[in-house]
Amino acid sequence: MHPLRQTIDAVVPIDPGAMAQAREHQDRLTKPRGSLGVLEDVAVRLAGIAGACPPPLPTPVALAVFAADHGVHAQGVSPWPQEVTAQMVANFTAGGAVANAFAAQVGASLTVVDVGVASDLPPAPGLLSRKVAYGTADLSEGPAMTGEQAAEALAAGVRVAADLVASGNRCLVTGDMGIANTTASAALISVFTGRDAAAVTGRGTGVDDAMYHHKIDVVQRALRVNGLEGAVPEGPEAAVRALAAVGGLEHAAIAGFVLGAAAARVPVILDGVIAGSAALAAAAIAPDAIGYCVAGHRSAEPGHAVALAHLGLRPLVDLELRLGEGTGGLLAHPIVTAAARVMHDVATFDSAGVADKDA
Numbered sequence: 202m203h204p205l206r207q208t209i210d211a212v213v214p215i216d217p218g219a220m221a222q223a224r225e226h227q228d229r230l231t232k233p234r235g236s237l238g239v240l241e242d243v244a245v246r247l248a249g250i251a252g253a254c255p256p257p258l259p260t261p262v263a264l265a266v267f268a269a270d271h272g273v274h275a276q277g278v279s280p281w282p283q284e285v286t287a288q289m290v291a292n293f294t295a296g297g298a299v300a301n302a303f304a305a306q307v308g309a310s311l312t313v314v315d316v317g318v319a320s321d322l323p324p325a326p327g328l329l330s331r332k333v334a335y336g337t338a339d340l341s342e343g344p345a346m347t348g349e350q351a352a353e354a355l356a357a358g359v360r361v362a363a364d365l366v367a368s369g370n371r372c373l374v375t376g377d378m379g380i381a382n383t384t385a386s387a388a389l390i391s392v393f394t395g396r397d398a399a400a401v402t403g404r405g406t407g408v409d410d411a412m413y414h415h416k417i418d419v420v421q422r423a424l425r426v427n428g429l430e431g432a433v434p435e436g437p438e439a440a441v442r443a444l445a446a447v448g449g450l451e452h453a454a455i456a457g458f459v460l461g462a463a464a465a466r467v468p469v470i471l472d473g474v475i476a477g478s479a480a481l482a483a484a485a486i487a488p489d490a491i492g493y494c495v496a497g498h499r500s501a502e503p504g505h506a507v508a509l510a511h512l513g514l515r516p517l518v519d520l521e522l523r524l525g526e527g528t529g530g531l532l533a534h535p536i537v538t539a540a541a542r543v544m545h546d547v548a549t550f551d552s553a554g555v556a557d558k559d560a
């Protein structure tokens with residue numbers, strides 16, 4: 202049996218009945234039909250996710266930041282030293298990162314999950330140790346992970362989502378920390394969408410022209426060396442193999458986190474390009490999981506728009522962010538909440554005695 206079989210089986214399509222009800226309800230509210238634009242789609246999706254109309258408010262909300270290191274860092278694809286991953290984990294637990302500020306702003310809890318940081322981390326409040334390995338192998342020279350490591354990281358993500366839901370959270374947000382992880386993200390996006398490396402590779406934390414062209418070469422080499430050029434992987438086995446070959450431990454964990462949220466029928470707000478690439482893997486493992494995803498924002502990384510288009514997800518916020526950590530996902534949470542609140546608080550034409558032109 203596939204190690205993810207139970208989770209995959211628990212991912213059912215979002216509820217079409219509740220969605221139809223939500224659409225009808227939207228049309229009875231005291232506003233011109235369709236006037237809330239994309240927010241109406243979000244409300245309908247939330248109803249489908251919960252199987253209820255009106256859908257529950259997406260609170261409390263929890264951000265999980267999955268942290269890991271990358272063997273491909275040795276290829277010179279990031280201007281930052283690898284140690285910054287561990288240093289930023291300490292910054293998150295001390296409350297000093299941008300994600301902490303945004304989590305405070307929207308009332309989200311923040312949990313950091315070490316799934317593969319290359320050094321031993323001292324225990325800290327809010328830090329879960331789920332270390333699968335001390336970083337991945339270099340994806341441009343062979344598989345980044347073994348199939349077992351990828352499965353273990355996926356399972357860790359599933360479990361974190363299940364635990365956060367069990368402790369009362371009604372919305373999850375994906376976060377990442379891992380120096381060089383935009384290279385693995387580009388490789389995953391290229392594999393799962395069939396687009397060229399050049400079209401999906403970005404400048405990450407801000408590489409110069411020379412490093413950018415080298416980064417594209419590294420992504421191309423990763424696909425070639427791992428035999429991933431050509432066919433786009435479909436189904437759990439091929440998807441996990443591709444994820445293991447060119448992904449990161451945090452990508453695998455985020456894919457598991459998305460599957461875990463879907464299995465628990467709770468919305469998960471995706472952050473930027475790292476989450477987008479992980480969601481492509483989750484979609485190949487269990488296609489119905491994407492119904493449970495809300496694209497929080499569109500990052501400046503070119504691969505992110507490609508991934509979102511492939512998944513059919515429309516980003517809610519577009520502010521040229523290129524940070525990760527969950528920052529763009531957190532900023533979208535008040536928008537998602539507003540979409541749900543409309544369904545609870547707004548009067549109908551009948552109840553408010555407002556004339557309906559279509560009545």
Ligand SMILES: Cc1cc2ncn([C@H]3O[C@H](COP(=O)(O)O)[C@@H](O)[C@H]3O)c2cc1C
Nearest residue numbers: 279377378379380381382383405406524525
């Ligand atoms: C101080 C600092 C804080 C960050 N927070 C998120 N990232 C982001 O940048 C990294 C990916 O970019 P690249 O592939 O170019 O290395 C990831 O750690 C991502 O979370 C950061 C990066 C830095 C340097």
Ligand SMILES: O=C(O)c1cccnc1
Nearest residue numbers: 405473474500523524525
């Ligand atoms: O799109 C992102 O989330 C992103 C971009 C650059 C670096 N880290 C993350």
